[in-house]
Amino acid sequence: MIESSKETKAARLTYGMVGGGQGAFIGDVHRKAAQFDGKNTIVAGCFSRDYQNTLQTGAMLGIDESRLYKTYQEMAVAEGKRVDKIDFVVIVTPNNLHYPTAKAFLEQGINVVCDKPLTPEVAQAEELAKLAKERGVFFCVTYTYTGYPMVKHAREMIRRGDLGEIRFVNAEYPQDWLATPLETSGQKQAAWRTDPAQTGKSNCVGDIGSHVENMASYMTGLSIKSLCARLDTFVPGRVLDDNASIMVNYENGAKGLYWSSQIAVGHDNGLRIRVYGTKASIEWAQENPNYLKVSYLDKGTEMLSRGRDKLYPHAASYSRIPSGHPEGYFEAFANIYNTFSKALLKKKAGEALTEDDLDFPTVQDGINGVKFIDACVASSQKGAAWLEI
Amino acid sequence: MIESSKETKAARLTYGMVGGGQGAFIGDVHRKAAQFDGKNTIVAGCFSRDYQNTLQTGAMLGIDESRLYKTYQEMAVAEGKRVDKIDFVVIVTPNNLHYPTAKAFLEQGINVVCDKPLTPEVAQAEELAKLAKERGVFFCVTYTYTGYPMVKHAREMIRRGDLGEIRFVNAEYPQDWLATPLETSGQKQAAWRTDPAQTGKSNCVGDIGSHVENMASYMTGLSIKSLCARLDTFVPGRVLDDNASIMVNYENGAKGLYWSSQIAVGHDNGLRIRVYGTKASIEWAQENPNYLKVSYLDKGTEMLSRGRDKLYPHAASYSRIPSGHPEGYFEAFANIYNTFSKALLKKKAGEALTEDDLDFPTVQDGINGVKFIDACVASSQKGAAWLEI
Amino acid sequence: MIESSKETKAARLTYGMVGGGQGAFIGDVHRKAAQFDGKNTIVAGCFSRDYQNTLQTGAMLGIDESRLYKTYQEMAVAEGKRVDKIDFVVIVTPNNLHYPTAKAFLEQGINVVCDKPLTPEVAQAEELAKLAKERGVFFCVTYTYTGYPMVKHAREMIRRGDLGEIRFVNAEYPQDWLATPLETSGQKQAAWRTDPAQTGKSNCVGDIGSHVENMASYMTGLSIKSLCARLDTFVPGRVLDDNASIMVNYENGAKGLYWSSQIAVGHDNGLRIRVYGTKASIEWAQENPNYLKVSYLDKGTEMLSRGRDKLYPHAASYSRIPSGHPEGYFEAFANIYNTFSKALLKKKAGEALTEDDLDFPTVQDGINGVKFIDACVASSQKGAAWLEI
């Protein structure tokens, strides 16, 4: 467990946020996750295009009004000038604003945590990566689901060859919240996600198909060589996709099958991945994240329980409480922030960083995601033709 | 429940069997299923190319030696001449022998029950259908899994519009028994199934992908318009496919995603189907067949239990015992035979037959299966290109 | 698997039945189970106190009218005189008739298969056991649930010490079919089961609590030393118990906790047993009978699958089909009949019988059940006081 015994001083970071004003769901989740382990304090914000919202959100959070900004541009410049400038900015705006916002802060040398999908265009994502590298700052893209301890254990198992050679990946992410034309009802989340101007080229693949891609990539380490994607739009009047079936061929000859859907009635947030090797397989489901099913060719199927069964050390270090006390979405999210924050503290202290220290999703994951979305949209537009990626 | 109260006389049918000698798995299953409801008695057989096996199997079954035959040809002719000839023949040979065997019995005007996939070639299947029609006999193809009561209830729900308009089908059939080169070990089942000469063009799609196709078709009534299939052969040295990913487009605009595998470590016999409509969805899994999960857009997800919850009458008529007393594979199989036998008895008695009376899988299902296998193999050979079916 | 390969001749037994006429549920189940493996043919019967019912049931079953009897007394005497008398009788009457019926057939030297609970009174059960011993006949009491392969595997594990020393047993059998006063609606099953004159001293413990006792005893081999039982009657107007909580102390210091209920809304037929040892535990549930959960102190919890995972040989011999093809209640029931019939055939052939050959529930299990019911009723009447058994 990652807790108290390992840390001996009250190291602290400060951060600001763009987006996430009152009424937004994900801003509050980011803030709770960021502060979960007591390392990060929010001290600045531009929470909304509506400055009243920013003021109210800031007041609620106890932020000094002098650090509540009308625009992200103003915030980036002002914070950039402060001696006690924020250690990092969290960007939780609609997708189309990720790029200019991140750019503005990167130009001030401020570390970035940004929601996914990173940008509408691959070139934008690559530009951000380049800029981050030039400025020597950290850039985390919050693919949250990789923060679960059992995901990390599955990854370790695969890296160490416990499953043998990987042959097939079956991953899916069904939801049903867009099974009806919710976007016409004034629901804010539905409105921007189904609007190409705010969300980009894809809704379903962009929002959740990208999590499938990231999870499969993170867990298996496999790279996609080519894919064939059929994007569907089932709800009348909708412009973008709300369901997607994708076949992928990986570089090493393994194959994958992905499905994401927002119209699959009965599913809440059903991210699930199954990885089949020559010797064993794993199955993990986000909705029951404290368990990992491991099946072997030659012995009984095992259900591993976080906190109970022996995990590889790196994975075990992400488990906070004893088995049977469920950890959930907030804790996975907090794991992303905790790793990011510890790395940043180490960096600020001039300490060396190991691969494990840097085990948070980065701008490279963000680029891969945008490329994947791009390829899916292109394949589908050609009649679900096969495309090299 | 279908039991005693409905039937008032000891109506009986006799049958013979080709294939299914000692050492074969499926012959015994067919015999137990055929006799389950006390309607059918086995009286003739050609159980093996090895006549000693036929004699032994016949003795074990109490069959008079005069009706134990050396070849199916001899059996068809000899039985065809008897006044008390068998009412139907059950064909449980390797796939390549289905066609000539069925043909021989059809030519004698004998009703046929044949295992699936029906034939290696579409033309053969169509010829059998034509012959059956000409001779006015019944031809049942044992797609067993449609015999489960909860499958029939799901079908009724869909037909009556309880799910709204069907948008998406996700069906899979993973197994792991061929994850290693079992066919090189002398295992008889593995040997013939992976041998093109005995099994036909496809192993995985032929054996189990065809069940996926049949289940989706039976449950939803949807016809496949086009498909894109990627057939994989993961085990070194194997000629035919052992894993298959298939996208299908249905005639009505709905879409489907099928996966079948024999190398998916951890899966026994995991046929599972999920059907998503505009209002509700269903999920059914063959390994836990007494339950049907039904999810609605606007109320809690329900788990329907066979025997407990109200099923539509036709589906309910297939349930034999009270809820919580699990019915399994044998009972599903017996349901196929029971329906077939009741229909045959009615026909022999000159009674009219309703659509429900004829609710057993027929030669047309067999043809559809062979066409599907053909299209999958052809698509895959073209690099998983889209094909009209 | 027990099938064709092992048996080389068409050995056959004949049997008769008392009770189980049209409209009764369990008679048909017994008949299907008895004939499942092709060994037993029904040739005589007294299916009902209503002779018309007997005649109709007999006609449906193809029984010669000369062997359809008006009373069980007449049947016992008439069959006892025949050269080709039935090999065994199956008794599926209400509980109060088990004793006189079984006695009548035992006196004719005819083997008996009788439903449980065996008799209302312990003395009656003991008299039957004595009589069976004197006449040298088999007496099977159909505690069906011990016929499941995974139950037999759990028993073997415990006998071999795989769980260490047994400490605690938690077993339950909740149902909900008597949550309302169903017996006042004319439902036949409910009427006789809640009527002391037909069912005996206890309804809930007698009908299903006795299965809990038998399952725990069969699986663990533990004997009950003392118990404390609280029998409840929740439905107004009902005389007998419909819910029961029972603490038991076993001879060896282990402890048990049993619960049976007919008013537990939401449960179909929820027999479930958990056995905890010093090293490992097992959990088995009748409604999902093809799996056995095994948990260890020092490794991941395993889910064993019938047909897939290695079972001890005796248990494996009860599995009929490959993994993932569910076996259910009929097959468990058929396992009881198959073992009984094989033992009877061996006995008739003068062959020696091993312990495994005799692995069917006997009159001794029947006696234990009646003693258990008696003790529970007595304890409850004394305010759920502790009683030695």
Added chain:
Amino acid sequence: MIESSKETKAARLTYGMVGGGQGAFIGDVHRKAAQFDGKNTIVAGCFSRDYQNTLQTGAMLGIDESRLYKTYQEMAVAEGKRVDKIDFVVIVTPNNLHYPTAKAFLEQGINVVCDKPLTPEVAQAEELAKLAKERGVFFCVTYTYTGYPMVKHAREMIRRGDLGEIRFVNAEYPQDWLATPLETSGQKQAAWRTDPAQTGKSNCVGDIGSHVENMASYMTGLSIKSLCARLDTFVPGRVLDDNASIMVNYENGAKGLYWSSQIAVGHDNGLRIRVYGTKASIEWAQENPNYLKVSYLDKGTEMLSRGRDKLYPHAASYSRIPSGHPEGYFEAFANIYNTFSKALLKKKAGEALTEDDLDFPTVQDGINGVKFIDACVASSQKGAAWLEI
């Protein structure tokens, strides 16, 4: 969801902690839960009898050294004198220290949050209650599991009669962490929990049986009239109980059956409750806390999902994120703190408090728990005799 939109200013409370130094598990959980919603800041502490531990823990938490105390007595007095004294103290010491610590702070008029079981003796618990009332302060006892939204929904359903009249409760809490003599290995948690001097009269009932009692009481509102408890000590050398079976009779005629165990191999933290009414039943399990199974007599069993299905408003107000994003133990714990803190803020502001405002476990729950433990121990010592409570 409880979040940002409802709160408009950065209201804050400060607190101190006694116990919970580095190496203790539960202290960190309390701190994370207390700060989860951004209302509470830790500013004082006496984390250990070892002052070095207190200093290190305080440093890690960023607490000014002037408010790090050597003894709880010193802390209570010093804080009591401060103008900016802590709003409440959190007591997470071994059980035997709860009473003197709580008393010391109550005497200073400081609100208390205390772990359970409250005290070893009933009289002590009652004295604390009296003192809290006299001083007009809040006293929360952290029965954490009642903080889950689905628990609150089940409670609302029962209160509103959705289940009909309650007949039977079956609740259990199996664990396996004390299946071996862990206390002899130097494991700190095991050592104090099995030591009567630190833990009180009971280990298993005290630690987890008390959660069963509280959960049943909270959810159903039923009061225990009498009980019969059998406490077992299975691990050789252990003094206190490690397994307990308890029958309870409620005031209204309903009955209950409780089981708690620390030697049940295979169980992590298996708190589970099933409540059966005349019309419906519920089942909830702490290890999968986002779902509530609801079964009805006359329709399909429903699985309610937090965030998805309509909960009663009070229950819904405890849900933080959309369905399928699992909330776990931390969030349940945070719900207790959030309710407590909001109530305290309202009280400080002189606002009126509703019943819902006060929906956190109180000193009365603490007293009930101690009485229950007492009665169980007494019953068991008399041979599991029935006792009025």
